Amino acid sequence: MTNNDFVLAIEDLTVSFDGFKAVDSLNLYIDKNELRVVIGPNGAGKTTVLDLICGKTKATGGSIKFKGKELTKMAEHQIVRAGVGRKFQTPSIYENLSVFENLEISFPRGRTVFGALMFKRTVDVDMRIHEVADMIYLSDLLEKEAGLLSHGQKQWLEIGMLLIQDPELLMLDEPVAGMSVREREQTADLLNRICRDRSVIVIEHDMEFVKRIAHKVTVLHQGKILSQGTMDQVQSDERVIEVYLGH
């Protein structure tokens, strides 16, 4: 089985901040249309892994192949254009723009300076935005100023801003943080829907939620993979229990 069969193939990935190895020769493979959940105690290096994949942090060593393309050498925007979307831990949206404009800015057209200058709000743009807005349960809030949305809605909006670019790999850092139970369920449905035609990596603490969505779970500890498998396998792995209870 060669790396190119995977959507994402991380091999021997290492990054160190002033000597401290946040990620330590990590190997990780994501299949097409897989929804992978990464869990682990604080400081395990979960977010750092996402940073490395999307180019926010530059790796000290190792390789990240996305559909055979080496990401470690690429700039952030190139990685995004290659089809990797990333949602941040705290919802990162444009507070003083409307929901519609938030989605519009994320629409994958007119990404150059003059493209942006000449960008026109054509019918297809409009349709696409409404389509995505439906998926993220915000279709009747399109004109609302994003800053006024509830925390959960902001999370959805950011997911929507990624979906509108239709990435092949979607990375979500704690998507249900600060959500009501109702919203969590909706989010779970949302994720299950969107992972039909793309791969998704989710970082999450809420085990109930993880159970609902995870195809496969990876447990990180001190920058290394501690355990990997289905939710049940992982939960029954005593090393994992030790790590969690040990805290």
Added chain:
Amino acid sequence: MNIFYDRWLGGRQGAIGLLLLALLIFIVLPTFLDIYRLNNVGKYLTYAFAAVSLVMLWGHAGILSLGQGIFFGVGGYCMAMFLKLEASDPASTARQTTPGIPDFMDWNQITQLPFFWEPFHSLTFTIIAIFVIPAVFAYVIGAAMFKRRVGGVYFAIITQAIAAILTILVVGQQGYTGGINGITDLKTLHGWNINTNSAKYILYYINGALLIGVILLCRYILSSKLGRLLLAMRDKEDRVRFSGYDVSNFKIFVFSLAAIISALGGAMFTLQVGFMSPTFVGIVPSIEMVILAAVGGRMSLIGAVYGALLVNYGKSAFSESFPALWLFLMGGLFIGVVMFFPNGLAGLYQTYAKPTVDQFLEKFARKSAVVQSTSLNEKKEVVE
């Protein structure tokens, strides 16, 4: 309505604001001021270019440049070099050791025109240079900085340092630049004497027209997706980057644009004041330009113009009535604006004047509109 109205003029509010400004510049001031005062206003309006450029750069893109003076200076010097060459024809410089070259070169024992002065014999080249040189210069600085993610305070201080370097160079290389004296004693533009009153009137109107033009252009840019992106970058740079945009390119673009706008102001300054000096390249004027934008309201293009007028008028008014005290008043103004009116004049307008204006417009519209039930109108006013 149509693109022009919505995007260039910026809708009804924008159109009216612009109309008032145009009225002020083209009709009110010329009728009420003698040529000396008007010429001063013209000078202030050249600073307004720099202020407007900072509204784009700082207010909307969140990039604070303490080096706009650099570009103002570049534009001014380009124009000055052309005028100086015209002013130093062999006849009028017969007294020099080497007639036909600018006087300051002669004083510094330079015997023939330096190569980079040659092209400035041509007005066409000069005008092109006024746009291209600052743009290129800004592009180089911008590329070097923004590609490497230098931003915020660092950028501000580095631009400041660049301004410092340029000043030292201009002052030091006086054989080629005129040194601390600058390039003085400029007389004619293609034989047209720029020091006559009629010339000053004409230049004033050209200046005003250019300024309005620049504001329209900026309005257009801000109303495009590019404009929204600038705001987005200012607030959530990473998000924009991870939406697939190469943020640095946008910054370089707006930085270069701002450079050109400032340079335009500089060129008009030289034409109206009749000389250019390194005092504009330096740090102090660069900071004062930021102040102009701040006083006007860092987000408002039109505010910047009023800011420039107000501050500079205040400056010369204070210094005429109490020469020794005007620094107190200026300093106080800066502090006051930052502390109490962070949104400057535009902010004041928004909070106090705008409601009434809207109401007025509402009534105005209603008069011309078909009859409506009063109760509904009451509601409207409450809503406004």
Added chain:
Amino acid sequence: MLFGYSFSDLGSILVMQGFSGLSLFSVLLLMALGLAIIFGQMGVINMAHGEFMTIGAYTIYVVSKITEKYFPEFMAYYFVVAILAAFVIAFIVGYFVEFLLIRHLYKRPLDTLLATWGLSLIMQQIFRSVFGGREVSPTLPDWLMGAWAPTPNIDIPINGLFVMVITLIVTGAVILALYKSRWGLKVRATTQNRMMAGAVGINTQKVDRMTFAVGCGVAGIAGAAFTTIASTGPTSGSTYIVDTFLVVVFGGTASLLGTVASAFSISQAQSILTFFMTNAMGKVVTLLAIIVILMLRPEGLFASKVRK
């Protein structure tokens, strides 16, 4: 012989050149220390820093005049007292400035730049109204202005040595205060995370005020030291401001050690360059070098790499 100079000449020049490099170093460092605290630790862009130096300079002037008039017998020693006075006065002024102005602007660092610029204008005019437009010159004790000649053709400026000593003491004190004292701990806590610091019961307002005031006080000392080597006038402080900021930025705003290092490298570069080319060009080249390096290392020399 070498380039027509005797070796004893070259030798002594080498010594003295090295020394002038060092004294420039101590000058830059002394200027930058106060700002390193205010700008580096608090993120306040204090454009009036130069004016706080001027306060120190004028303090020396006033004290010297008073001593001359009332206790001439102490002329030889007044300088030490005067420097303390410079610190205290600048400290007090800084304290009130923070209270009246700065504390309202912590959330808007770039605005502090504008406000403090206004402040600097006002302070300059105050100096002018109080002390007159002309430059003044404090009568300095003779022992300070002389030169120490270990060999016939080596002269080491005593005021240079003096400035070095002051710099040494102040730097040491600041570093100790910041990294060893309880206050320093609070300062660093506050500057790193205002909310948390507040939550764990640190009176952040008080800390801020102290920090700013101390920074200004140090600037006062710097100004005092400069009266021995440069001019004292309403605008003399403002001439230092750009260099000062560059030193701090170049060192990496986070660390004092960075400031020391950058002050050292800049001063050496400048003093060597100005020896081999003209004074003006030397400065230009130094500034250019700084900018280029800052582009390569935007975070400055001593910034540590962390997950942002």
Added chain:
Amino acid sequence: MINKTETKVWRSVRAAVRGLTLSSVLIASAVYAGPPTAQVDTTGLAVTDDTVTVGILHSLTGTMAISETGAQEAEKLAIEQINAQGGVLGRKIKFIQEDGASDWPTFAEKAKKLLEENHVAAIFGCWTSASRKAVLPVLERDNGLLYYPTFYEGLEESKNVIYTGQEATQQVFAGLDWVAKNKKAKTYYLIGSDYIWPRTVMKLAREYITRVLHGQVVGEEYAALGSTQFGSTINKIRLKHPDVIYAAVVGGSNVAWFKQLKAAGITGKKQTLLTLSVTEDEAHGIGGENLKGFYSAMKYFQSLDTPENKAFVAAFKKRWGEDAPIGDVTQAAYEGPWLWKKAVEMAGSFDTDKVVMAEQSGKISFDAPEGMVYLEPNHHLKTRLRIGEWRDDGQADIVYTSPYIMPNPFPKGY
């Protein structure tokens, strides 16, 4: 003197005659000593029957205020004294003061205001060459009249400017002659601030030293304006062992330069230093103890021991305070209003053209604090040069006084 009174009488007679036809003018001419306004002002200047308005334009703020304070004080003093003597053509002088704010464009703007709004009959002001250059086009356009007090680089002779300070050749050559003769100087090290005046001065000095004095220039250096670090420069000088350091450093740099020289053990005892940029004003900022034994080449020193000067110094201190120093430029500024008065009275009019005509007549002279000065047709003064040796009280002992030197703003062969 006599024929002047005659002309006065004659004028008033003529005035009276014309007065017969115009009773109003009759009253006027009867009441006022001076001739009627219509006659002395045909170009719409700010002249009334009993006042004439002039402008004072110096930097009250910014870096140059340090130097320009003295000049504007002297000009005000001169105006007050003239008024005390009955003014000019029977009219009291009123002045409008503007602040150039050490900013050249501001100078231009203010000059314009004085001429176009206030229609002043003359402007006394400017200090730096830059400010003068900025004002010059305005003067020529509005045909104004400027009295410029600073010693400067020359290379200029505008119809609209009277230069009461020395141009470069007047200040340089005689001084070098003196130092060559009395100090047996062979090698010179030239150092100045980096702008037009020092560079021009040094250019002249270099030529004169090599061509005329057959000396040698072992070093030439220019310090960035405002730079305060001279350690390296001083070491370079040590390496060269020059007989004379010839200095033209200005502003704040000047203070740093001398303090650091002193500290480096280069004092008047060990080293001959001749400077062109230290007057009593600068000495006040540098501190006499740092200057002791160095020499300045100026046309005037406060210590000059003549009755005229003693009177002037007394009046100045009475007006502006005991510790106010009086430098070369201050004295030159004082000459401005007086020279203007003389020219106006000779022309019998305030009209710029007529006044300029009188200025160029070569007949105007003034018994100034520095001694008699003669206004030459080229708008510069024929004066002496003096060498002063600095004492630690910030005053200078005059050790040499040259014969009169003709002004030569465009020296040939330099």
